[in-house]
Amino acid sequence: xxxxxxxxxxxxxxxxxxxxxxxHPEEGVVMPFLAEMINSGYSANLRSTKHPLTPPxxxxxxxxxxxxxxxxxxFVRFKDMGDDLYFTLYDARDIRTETLWQIxxxxxxxxxxxxxxxxxxxxxxxxxxxxxxxxxxxxxRNMWPSTLFDRINSIEGFNAREMSWDFERESQIGELMPDxxxxxxxxxxxxxxxxxxxxxxxxxxxxxxxLFALMFDGTDKIQHQAWHVLDPELWDGTGDEAxxxxxxxxxxxxxxxxxxxxxxxxxxxxxxxxxxxxxxxGFAASDKVVRINAYLAELGLLYWRESDGSxxxxxxxxxxxxxxxxxxxxxxxxxxxxxxxxxxxxxxxNPNGVPPEEYEAFRDKLIADLLALRDPETGEAVITxxxxxxxxxxxxxxxxxxxxxLVLADFGFVSIRNKTPFVVTRPTxxxxxxxxxxxxxSGPGVRNMRGDTMSIANTATIVAHAMGMEVPEDFEGxxxxxxxxxxxxxDNPVKIGPPTRPMDAEMGIVGKGDDxxxxxxxxxxxxxxxxxxLLGYLEDD
Amino acid sequence: MTTVxxxxxxxxxxxxxxxxxxxxxxxxxxxxADTKVVDDLEFDSIDITQLVVAVETEFNNRGIGFQDLxxxxxRYVDDLAVREIExxxxxxxxxxxxx
Numbered sequence: 001x002x003x004x005x006x007x008x009x010x011x012x013x014x015x016x017x018x019x020x021x022x023x024h025p026e027e028g029v030v031m032p033f034l035a036e037m038i039n040s041g042y043s044a045n046l047r048s049t050k051h052p053l054t055p056p057x058x059x060x061x062x063x064x065x066x067x068x069x070x071x072x073x074x075f076v077r078f079k080d081m082g083d084d085l086y087f088t089l090y091d092a093r094d095i096r097t098e099t100l101w102q103i104x105x106x107x108x109x110x111x112x113x114x115x116x117x118x119x120x121x122x123x124x125x126x127x128x129x130x131x132x133x134x135x136x137x138x139x140x141r142n143m144w145p146s147t148l149f150d151r152i153n154s155i156e157g158f159n160a161r162e163m164s165w166d167f168e169r170e171s172q173i174g175e176l177m178p179d180x181x182x183x184x185x186x187x188x189x190x191x192x193x194x195x196x197x198x199x200x201x202x203x204x205x206x207x208x209x210x211l212f213a214l215m216f217d218g219t220d221k222i223q224h225q226a227w228h229v230l231d232p233e234l235w236d237g238t239g240d241e242a243x244x245x246x247x248x249x250x251x252x253x254x255x256x257x258x259x260x261x262x263x264x265x266x267x268x269x270x271x272x273x274x275x276x277x278x279x280x281x282g283f284a285a286s287d288k289v290v291r292i293n294a295y296l297a298e299l300g301l302l303y304w305r306e307s308d309g310s311x312x313x314x315x316x317x318x319x320x321x322x323x324x325x326x327x328x329x330x331x332x333x334x335x336x337x338x339x340x341x342x343x344x345x346x347x348x349x350n351p352n353g354v355p356p357e358e359y360e361a362f363r364d365k366l367i368a369d370l371l372a373l374r375d376p377e378t379g380e381a382v383i384t385x386x387x388x389x390x391x392x393x394x395x396x397x398x399x400x401x402x403x404x405x406l407v408l409a410d411f412g413f414v415s416i417r418n419k420t421p422f423v424v425t426r427p428t429x430x431x432x433x434x435x436x437x438x439x440x441x442s443g444p445g446v447r448n449m450r451g452d453t454m455s456i457a458n459t460a461t462i463v464a465h466a467m468g469m470e471v472p473e474d475f476e477g478x479x480x481x482x483x484x485x486x487x488x489x490x491d492n493p494v495k496i497g498p499p500t501r502p503m504d505a506e507m508g509i510v511g512k513g514d515d516x517x518x519x520x521x522x523x524x525x526x527x528x529x530x531x532x533x534l535l536g537y538l539e540d541d
Numbered sequence: 542m543t544t545v546x547x548x549x550x551x552x553x554x555x556x557x558x559x560x561x562x563x564x565x566x567x568x569x570x571x572x573x574a575d576t577k578v579v580d581d582l583e584f585d586s587i588d589i590t591q592l593v594v595a596v597e598t599e600f601n602n603r604g605i606g607f608q609d610l611x612x613x614x615x616r617y618v619d620d621l622a623v624r625e626i627e628x629x630x631x632x633x634x635x636x637x638x639x640x
Contacts, residue, residue: 086608
């Protein structure tokens, strides 16, 4: 019987869920199952990674390690070749630490992992894995095991194209859409998450995994584009008919999601299982566009690449990857999602970079200049915090992080376009990532209360413990003191075990660790104790 | 993973990887040395990124340096023929082995 459910709801926030789990005059209680879970279980704000972005934050959820250790900082990574930058995507091989799925597998637990990012190419696990954020063209060969696609393909209604990541569709996030157009965009996300639910139920019922993990990401996509009909500060029910139609559709999405949660919970044995629901970050309204590379150009630190006017050059300029004069640029933001500033240090490949001995002074001056950027309409600072990478992302992977990570006043993502003015107000507020997501838990021993804000790194620790596994000593999270009833915790103490295993730096394969391949069974432990008694190392009671 | 020994071995393994790569795409295009990945196999930029991952996995080598194939004169190339990719792999994998 499945003992532990880990359900992800990308970007879920109490800002929205509080309204959907209480009585609304026209809509009723949109998410009654979640309401019951909140009312009878444990809930808390879940503080995301220092930069609350999907790839680093979910990787922390399923590795128990922060980005400076697991090594994932953005969707996109780049290689600085001196005269140019080569951009490519982060993938599973870039994760420097073991995943919960791999740890559980070598402890003889079975696992189902569905729709988590950074999981292609798929790691070998004891169970089934379908990665998220993969287009339909690459889904089949990125499943584990290789026979999984044929099994899933037998599910009535299965449609690989419908469930997969559509890069063209998702790249529209951030574009201003009229509500009539937005309706059609949102509509595609309902059947998509239904596909993931159907696959999940099939594997839950047929494979009975010890750990069942499924991430729904329609929440994030819909909140990005339809935030104006979800944020209680912005939506009072009096919008025009097009906006009301979008609201009805979005509410239908959340009703569906609640049904998925209820059915998954029931299929796993209901109150006998531990159910953990988390989001990788929360959401808030962003009403400012901050053109950070244009500002860096104004500071004389960044130079744009001259366009030859070709269609190819125009397309390149409109991409989400910085297109600059790399001979002269000293500081730049590589992608909007990074919210980071990279300082180019002098090297053999980059002779015009910042000399190492001047790096600290250069960085301090840059931080001061960034904090000085003001919104011309209000005179307020648009960047409220600039984090140095050694403070934000300590660990062996820190060198891959941007030198500086920015927190905008409205938590928005920066723009890298070559446009002025540097700060403008959006016509319609846009949903953006907020550091505080959600943590919900129900099941044996779980207390009924609202806890304090906790770290996203706690998730893997809590799940490992709920599965009855030892918590690897290098996990960075903790079990909150008030999460379980004291009597239950006394019967189920947290056991700290050997650290996770090192990963092959090149190909992301788990190496051999110091610990046993699996934990000993009670019978095996008793056998060892008996041998020790026979040898005189233990006294009989 | 098997050890790379000859250019024919590299070509065979690349063609097999490519054939598996497009297996579920519903294309009816034979793969030859002249096949262009964008024009003939309908690749988009994400497909090229994914092909790099698949090839690196097949040859168990993330240090092949695909940026030197994919970027020329400061721009990403518009298209690549199978023979160009094979020649690149041979130069990098056999060149590295011999060097």
